[in-house]
Amino acid sequence: METIYTAQVTSHGGRDGVVRSSDGHLNLKVATPKKEGGEGTNPEQLFAAGYSACFHSALKSIAKTKEIDTDESEVTASVSLHKGDDGFSLSARLDVRIPGLSEEQVMSLAKAAHEMCPYSKATRGNIDVELKAITEQMQP
Numbered sequence: 001m002e003t004i005y006t007a008q009v010t011s012h013g014g015r016d017g018v019v020r021s022s023d024g025h026l027n028l029k030v031a032t033p034k035k036e037g038g039e040g041t042n043p044e045q046l047f048a049a050g051y052s053a054c055f056h057s058a059l060k061s062i063a064k065t066k067e068i069d070t071d072e073s074e075v076t077a078s079v080s081l082h083k084g085d086d087g088f089s090l091s092a093r094l095d096v097r098i099p100g101l102s103e104e105q106v107m108s109l110a111k112a113a114h115e116m117c118p119y120s121k122a123t124r125g126n127i128d129v130e131l132k133a134i135t136e137q138m139q140p
Helices: 043-065 103-116 118-123
Strands: 009-012 017-021 027-030 074-084 087-097 128-134
Touching: 027 043, 043 074, 043 087, 043 103, 043 118, 087 103, 103 118, 103 128
Parallel strands: 087 128
Antiparallel strands: 009 017, 017 027, 074 087
16 A cells, blocks of 8 residues: 555644644644533644544545536534543534425435545444535535
């Protein structure tokens, strides 16, 4: 398998510190989620940002092969942190909106993107991931 790109980000201080990429483009203060008193971004937001961008790229790629316009499309990733008897875990919901398409059409593209997206492949079988089609009549 050919490596196309490797991202390198270093954490100093864990959830109450900073994360910096080797190229300097990412340099953020991280903290526990705001409801727990932290100021700054948190790992769940960073994961949601990466997942939504990667999934959206997969969605747009699939739609392009079907000549479907995705210029106004959006993917919102909601990543939740859970605490149970066995410790902490994550789940994700991907809200997919493509104006002008029916719920069934959006879900068809979303399911195909879920098969292609590297984040979806990495999470498959490891965390719960829900796909949701958002149409003009409904909002997340």
